[in-house]
Amino acid sequence: MTAQPARPDQPDRPVLPHPPLDERRVDAYLARIGAARPAAPDLAGLRALQQAHLARVPFENLSVRLGEPIVLEPDALVAKLLDRHRGGFCYELNGAFAALLGALGYRVELLxxxxxxxxxxxxLFGHLALRVLLAEPWLVDVGFGRFSGLPLRLADRGEQHDPAGVFTVRDHGPDLDVLEHGAPQYRLDQRSYQLPDFVPTCWWQATSPDSHFTRSTTCSRATAEGRITLSGDRLIRTAGGERHEERLTDPDERLAAYREHFGITLEPAALERLG
Incomplete structure (x- = not known):
């Protein structure tokens, strides 16, 4: 796996090498997340797009649990979200979002x-996040489950207050540590990569018995009040710092919960395989 070093102070370097989404797919993607097309590729538009994505596209590992292939190509990732009305995990969600942002004129890199x-x-490659280059570099992440709701300043070393919590970015040699409420979440390599670089670790995450993605099922998205998650047969709602959990022991209840809360329609046989 190779990549060329990239620095935030190099504004003329190339970004994602694949062709941008066509206008039809861009419009369909914006409709999928319930967002308006930004008038310009600016911070206000980026913030609105990230919040909309987190609220409408779930973080989920259903494909992993069902043995479905995960194809790290922009067209395949976008098709999963739009044509199958599904979500995914970090490689899929941030990979697809990068394609949308690039088509809208944002300069975006994979980290x-x-x-x-x-x-x-x-x-390394255990997670895929995005760097969006505006007047300054921003960390954008719609694929880490519960995380910041808005872009984070990568050059800011102070506390960054976000609807989801307080985040900080710290230097760690050439890398950056991202912390939430003082607890480290992940360590970013500041070089930019391409989707094929993530394929081996994505395959491991989706197939290894040592990967937590293969051990249990989760489907989760942000809500106006907090978050809603279906983990196995447990439906978990968080709002205002309070957590409410209920057990959905009836398979029909679980199927209905996937449809109602995440827009995902599953066959009963698939539900049995999810466990």
């Missing part, structure tokens, strides 16, 4: 990250 766990940061 690799190490996700922090109990034993420190995991392997």
């Amino acid at each position: 690799a990250a190490r996700v922090f766990g109990d034993n420190g940061p995991g392997p």
Whole structure:
């Protein structure tokens, strides 16, 4: 896996090499997330697009649990969101969002990250996030589950107050650590990469028994009040710092919850495989 070093102070370097989405797909994508087309590729538009994406497209690992192939190509990622009305995990969600942003005129790059766990940061390419280059570089992430609702300033080392919490970005050698309420979330490699660079680790995440994505099912999205998540047969709502959980023991209830809260229609046989 190779990549050319990229620095935020190099404004003329190339961005994503694939052709942009055509106007028909851009319009369909904006309709999918319920967002208006920005008048210009600016920060206000980026903020609105990120919030809309988080509210309408779920973070979910259903494809992993169902054994469906995950194809890290822009057209395939966008088709999953638009034609199948599905979500995905980081490689899919941020990969598709990068394609939309690029088509709307934003200068966007793919960044690799190490996700922090109990034993420190995991392997590189364990997460895919986005850097959007405006007057300054911004961290954009619609594929980390519960995370910042708005773009974060990558050059700011102070506290950044977001609807989802307080975030900070710290230097760690050539990398950047992103923290939420003081707890490290992931370590960003500041070089830019391309989607094929993430394929091996994406495959591992989707197939290894050691990956947490293969061990349990989750489907989650942001709401105006907080978050709603279906984890196995547990429907979890958070609002104002309070958590409410109910068990959906009836399969029909779970199927209805996927439809009502996430817009995902599943066959009963698929539900049995999700566990």
